[in-house]
Amino acid sequence: MDVHSVTASVEPLPQELCKELEALCRGTILFYGDPRLKIMAFYSWRLTKTFFFSFAHHSTVFNGNVVSRAKAAVCPLDAEDVSRFVLCLYRKS
Numbered sequence: 001m002d003v004h005s006v007t008a009s010v011e012p013l014p015q016e017l018c019k020e021l022e023a024l025c026r027g028t029i030l031f032y033g034d035p036r037l038k039i040m041a042f043y044s045w046r047l048t049k050t051f052f053f054s055f056a057h058h059s060t061v062f063n064g065n066v067v068s069r070a071k072a073a074v075c076p077l078d079a080e081d082v083s084r085f086v087l088c089l090y091r092k093s
Contacts, residue, residue, distance in 0.1 A: 009069075010032055010070075012031060012032050012033040012034075012071060013031060013032070013071045017092070018031055018072075021085070024081075024088055025074060025081050025084065026076075026077045026078075026081055027074065027075045028074075029072055029073070029075070030058055030059075030073040030074075030075075031055060031072050032055055032059070032071045034055060055073055058073035058075065059073045
């Protein structure tokens with residue numbers, strides 16, 4: 001199976017929904033078709049780490065043979081973020 005033909009059939013989420021989800025979640029949200037990398041830096045008294053987040057990286061599972069049809073990848077900060085996100089999607093469905 002050609003991986004590119006399957007992923008090409010995924011349509012991005014509508015802009016309005018993307019903005020609503022970004023406003024809900026304090027964590028990082030990555031959307032299919034968004035070429036930008038999200039940058040997050042973590043600082044501590046000993047160490048500074050910068051992480052680059054991309055949709056392709058976060059929508060890939062450990063088994064490289066699985067093709068993701070995800071339209072968004074959410075990296076919530078805490079349980080409250082998870083709850084808000086799930087409730088929003090429940091209302092949308």
